[in-house]
Amino acid sequence: MQETWRWFGPKDQVSIGDVVQAGARGIVTALHHLPPGVVWPLEEIRARQEAIRAGSGGLTPPLSWSVVESLPVSEDIKRQTGDWRSHIDAYKTSLENIAAAGIEVVCYNFMPLLDWTRTDLGHRLETGATCMRFDLTDYVMFDVFVLARAGAADDYDAELLDAAQARFASSSDAFKQQLVDNIICGLPGAADHFSLTDIQDHLALYADCDHEQLARNQAGFLDLVTPLAQDLGLRLCCHPDDPPVSLLGLPRIMSTEADYQRLLTAVDLPANGITLCSGSLGARADNDLPGMMERMGDRVHFIHLRNVRREHDALFGSFHESEHLDGDVDMAALVAAILREEARRRLAGRPDHAIPFRPDHGQNILDDHTRQAQPGYPAIGRLKGLAELRGVISGITHATGHG
Structure with a gap:
């Protein structure tokens, strides 16, 4: 090897x-x-x-x-x-x-x-180390309630949607912005300038694919x-x-x-x-x-x-x-x-x-x-x-x- x-x-x-x-x-x-x-x-x-x-x-x-x-x-x-x-x-x-x-x-x-998606780039473990993490509830919160992608709610079951909505309601604006930044980090070359509107526009290009x-x-x-x-x-x-x-x-x-x-x-x-x-x-x-x-x-x-x-x-x-x-x-x-x-x-x-x-x-x-x-x-x-x-x-x- x-x-x-x-x-x-x-x-x-x-x-x-x-x-x-x-x-x-x-x-x-x-x-x-x-x-x-x-x-x-x-x-x-x-x-x-x-x-x-x-x-x-x-x-x-x-x-x-x-x-x-x-x-x-x-x-x-x-x-x-x-x-x-x-x-x-x-x-x-x-x-x-x-x-x-x-x-x-x-x-x-x-x-x-x-290219890749994580919701947390610095998740702290009990050892003191940090790692990248994907939290499904946070991701659904982003998709349905932050990005507000059309039809997103139809992709998830009721239990997951309820958990995401509750987390959205209890999350600070700073947490929501950090979540957006973390997810945008997986857009190649776009982390410095992509907005939520930009993401929605790019998603629309795949509507027929x-x-x-x-x-x-x-x-x-x-x-x-x-x-x-x-x-x-x-x-x-x-x-x-x-x-x-x-x-x-x-x-x-x-x-x-x-x-x-x-x-x-x-x-x-x-x-x-x-x-x-x-x-x-x-x-x-x-x-x-x-x-x-x-x-x-x-x-x-x-x-x-x-x-x-x-x-x-x-x-x-x-x-x-x-x-x-x-x-x-x-x-x-x-x-x-x-x-x-x-x-x-x-x-x-x-x-x-x-x-x-x-x-x-x-x-x-x-x-x-x-x-x-x-x-x-x-x-x-x-x-x-x-x-x-x-x-x-x-x-x-x-x-x-x-x-």
């Missing part, structure tokens, strides 16, 4: 030097300053590679850019409206430039409008870009919905194993693959992560390892991001399945036998509380998670000989 670390570029509060000390050897990053739908120029890609090399100090060899996360798919492509065809052309040119720079793995997502239409649009996107990726030696990998349910009335098509099976059969090429995110998928009680790795592992090109604690007995509900080895995802079983897949790849002579993974998210502990890094991406919390995962990998490798 290839250790990587997500880095948000020169403005990230966790530096490349910090990553060197953490011991990861691959960097996961993107050109976040470029909006969706435009070409990633080769010189910009090389400049980011040079920044990674320069930040590595005297490390030999220096850190390298291992995975692009993400090359964003524009909303026009997701809806197949507006400038979507020119955006496809730009996407293909960006893939060519990424391949020319020697990067082989490209993560993307097909989530409409929202249901689950089936979005799935067809994704298949159309893959039809156009996957053959090129295959020819370029690239591996595309789709990230699951986060969280893996419909939000704000938007369709969500990457939430279950069945969704991924549909993705893989839509364009049956090795370049069309999966980002297996144990935290996103683990928020649903019916997702069997070790089983998914066993059944679809040959098309898993990138892995996010994090854990969640589900605060409910239903299919989906409130959850918070737990320590990497202390949640509802059986992390040891998942890692064992990953190592078995890597062993199969080595026997088959596959050059991609070492699957890149990163310790995804992490709880804020110790100096993380004052560093103010990207939400979910603390330095020490992720380092703790990486260390724990290393221990699991080492123990299983020693016991089984896989690795």
Whole structure:
């Protein structure tokens, strides 16, 4: 398993030097300053590679850019409206430039409008650590009573609506505004300027796009870009919905194993693959992560390892991001399945036998509380998670000989 670390570029509060000390050897990053739908120029890609090399100090060899996360798919492509065809052309040119720079793995997502959603970015635990949390009642309060989305109340049962209404009535204006800010944080590039009206306007653009239409649009996107990726030696990998349910009335098509099976059969090429995110998928009680790795592992090109604690007995509900080895995802079983897949790849002579993974998210502990890094991406919390995962990998490798 290839250790990587997500880095948000020169403005990230966790530096490349910090990553060197953490011991990861691959960097996961993107050109976040470029909006969706435009070409990633080769010189910009090389400049980011040079920044990674320069930040590595005297490390030999220096850190390298291992995975692009993400090359964003524009909303026009997701809806197949507006400038979507020119955006496809730009996407293909960006893939060519990424391949020319020697990067082989490209993560993307097909989530409409929202990249991820949490209601609390600093939920305090009894240990004093803080983490990101999704509170279903707070979310429904936002959807029905703050955003006041048309028809929102029809999406929830009476008990949940009553709880959300009571919380809305008892909440301060400051709490409501913080909730809005937290949810808007999951809008890519929009946290600084989106209003509730802006969200409503963007939701309206998806009024005629249901689950089936979005799935067809994704298949159309893959039809156009996957053959090129295959020819370029690239591996595309789709990230699951986060969280893996419909939000704000938007369709969500990457939430279950069945969704991924549909993705893989839509364009049956090795370049069309999966980002297996144990935290996103683990928020649903019916997702069997070790089983998914066993059944679809040959098309898993990138892995996010994090854990969640589900605060409910239903299919989906409130959850918070737990320590990497202390949640509802059986992390040891998942890692064992990953190592078995890597062993199969080595026997088959596959050059991609070492699957890149990163310790995804992490709880804020110790100096993380004052560093103010990207939400979910603390330095020490992720380092703790990486260390724990290393221990699991080492123990299983020693016991089984896989690795």
